Amino acid sequence: MDLSNLSTSLKHFLFRIYRKSVIKNHILDYLFWECTLRCNLNCLHCGSDCLKQSQIPDMPAEDFIKVLDDIKANNPAKRMTVCITGGEPLLRNDLEKVGLEIVKRGYNWGIVTNGMLLTPERFISLINAGMTSISFSIDGFEKEHTYLRVNPQSYKHVCKAIQISVAFQQKYGNRLVFDVITCANRQNLDILPQLRDDLIERGVKHWRIFSIFPEGRAGQNDLSLTKEEYKKLMEFIVETRQYKDQKGRSIHLNYSCEGWLGKYELKARDYFFFCRGGINVGSVMCDGSIGACLSVRGKDFIQGSIYHKENGQASISFMDVWNTKFQNMRNREWAKIGKCKKCRQWKNCLGNGLHLHHSMECEPAHCNYELLNK
Numbered sequence: 001m002d003l004s005n006l007s008t009s010l011k012h013f014l015f016r017i018y019r020k021s022v023i024k025n026h027i028l029d030y031l032f033w034e035c036t037l038r039c040n041l042n043c044l045h046c047g048s049d050c051l052k053q054s055q056i057p058d059m060p061a062e063d064f065i066k067v068l069d070d071i072k073a074n075n076p077a078k079r080m081t082v083c084i085t086g087g088e089p090l091l092r093n094d095l096e097k098v099g100l101e102i103v104k105r106g107y108n109w110g111i112v113t114n115g116m117l118l119t120p121e122r123f124i125s126l127i128n129a130g131m132t133s134i135s136f137s138i139d140g141f142e143k144e145h146t147y148l149r150v151n152p153q154s155y156k157h158v159c160k161a162i163q164i165s166v167a168f169q170q171k172y173g174n175r176l177v178f179d180v181i182t183c184a185n186r187q188n189l190d191i192l193p194q195l196r197d198d199l200i201e202r203g204v205k206h207w208r209i210f211s212i213f214p215e216g217r218a219g220q221n222d223l224s225l226t227k228e229e230y231k232k233l234m235e236f237i238v239e240t241r242q243y244k245d246q247k248g249r250s251i252h253l254n255y256s257c258e259g260w261l262g263k264y265e266l267k268a269r270d271y272f273f274f275c276r277g278g279i280n281v282g283s284v285m286c287d288g289s290i291g292a293c294l295s296v297r298g299k300d301f302i303q304g305s306i307y308h309k310e311n312g313q314a315s316i317s318f319m320d321v322w323n324t325k326f327q328n329m330r331n332r333e334w335a336k337i338g339k340c341k342k343c344r345q346w347k348n349c350l351g352n353g354l355h356l357h358h359s360m361e362c363e364p365a366h367c368n369y370e371l372l373n374k
Contacts, residue, residue: 012348015272023279023330028322029077030276032283032294033064035095036087040116042150045183045212045223056287061098067284067306067318072105074319081133082109085294087286090117096129103130110134110177115161116154123164133177135208136161140188140195147187159202166203179206184233185223192236200249209237210256230371234261237268259356259368260349277354278303278329282322290321292329295355300328328360338363345369 006014036058039046071080082102089095089111102109110133111126126134138158139145145155165178180199182188188195192209199207211230212223225233240253255261255268257275265272277292278301285291288307303325308316328334335351340363343349349369351357356364 011266012272015274016347019274022274022276026279026322026326026330027077028071028075028280028282028319029080030281031071031080031082032281033059033082033084033098034086034283034286034294035059035064035084035089035098036091037286038091039086039088039114040091041088041114041154044148044150045185058092059284059286059288061094061101063288063306064098064284065101068101068105068107070318074317075322078106080107082107083112083133084109085112088114088116090122096125099126099129099131108132112137112181113161114149114154115158116151118157118161118164120164123161123168127168127176132175134165135179135181136165137181137183138162138195138199139183139185140191141198144188144191148183148185162202162204169205170203177206179208180204181208181210183210183212184225185212186225186229189225189229189233192233196240196243196251196253197245200245200251204251207240207251207253208256209233209253211258224366227371230368234264234268234372238264241267257353259352259364260345262345262369262373264372273349275350275353277301278326282318284318290318290325292326292354295353297355298358300360301354301357329354334360335364337361339367339370340364343369 037056038058068082084095084098090113095111099109108130110131112135115136136158138155139148142155145158146152149155162180165176169176169178182192182195184192196207211225211233234255237253237255240251244250254270255264257269257271257273260273261268277296281293283291283294284306285294285302288305289302290304290306291297291302304316304321306315306318332350335357336346340346340349340351352364352367356366358365
């Protein structure tokens, strides 16, 4: 939707009409596959609390391929993107096999990785299997990155991974979409301008900044920003979206889809806040659970399992779950409690991101609008 020449109130009104239509149709066009909960890092802010040796075994590739067949046969969307994540997906040696199956069904796929295991050879192997997107996390320079990742080798490896991807993108252009992700926290907030210039110098074109929310290990560590720090982050993002360095170069920065930002909407990212979990976005978790995006892990929001059997019959169909469940994500009236019930921003926000709700009885862990505007 091109809303650039309209008043703010009219933009909001038109967007709410658009959002209502999207929710009504709830066409699946983005699918996460949590292929493993094993990880070769031990990050302070890990929402999934991943470990080197997970108690939950990796999902067999064949089980996920059955899900793809179900979606291909029963999903009206002809195009879909599959994001393979974890844990650390590169710990698996069969991603290329799955990637080829995804492409065979007419879908795009990409991965989110910490870059520790990405060699030039593995990168080309993934590209040859049809990978069209890749994302890395970099949380500052060596000091700040190591603080969150708790591994002194992690910064070196992610810088090398970025170099590999930049070189490929410069040679082959649109064949690969790649960006870097930064988790904003008190340790790296002040160096973000220097990090911006460093990323531009490295040839990175797209950057996303996330806030850290209290889930998994992040819930055990004090990593959230204060109101003043959060507003400073928004101002930095707004500035960066207009920024050019001394050579006239820029980087396209978007803030994550965490929550409603009030006056910073469309200034800190390209789109209005819209929690699409269970609306356009679904996931298959490592244990077979069916949910929305993988940040939404509360038990109230798990809709079923690909391994669940009813009356001794075959395992439940992902698309049956998609079409008959997810009602608490498509109708958010249950979230209109506490402060949200009295808030004038409810019609725009609908209770913030689902990942901030531990259950349907709880208010969100924090309110982005309140942090920024009160």
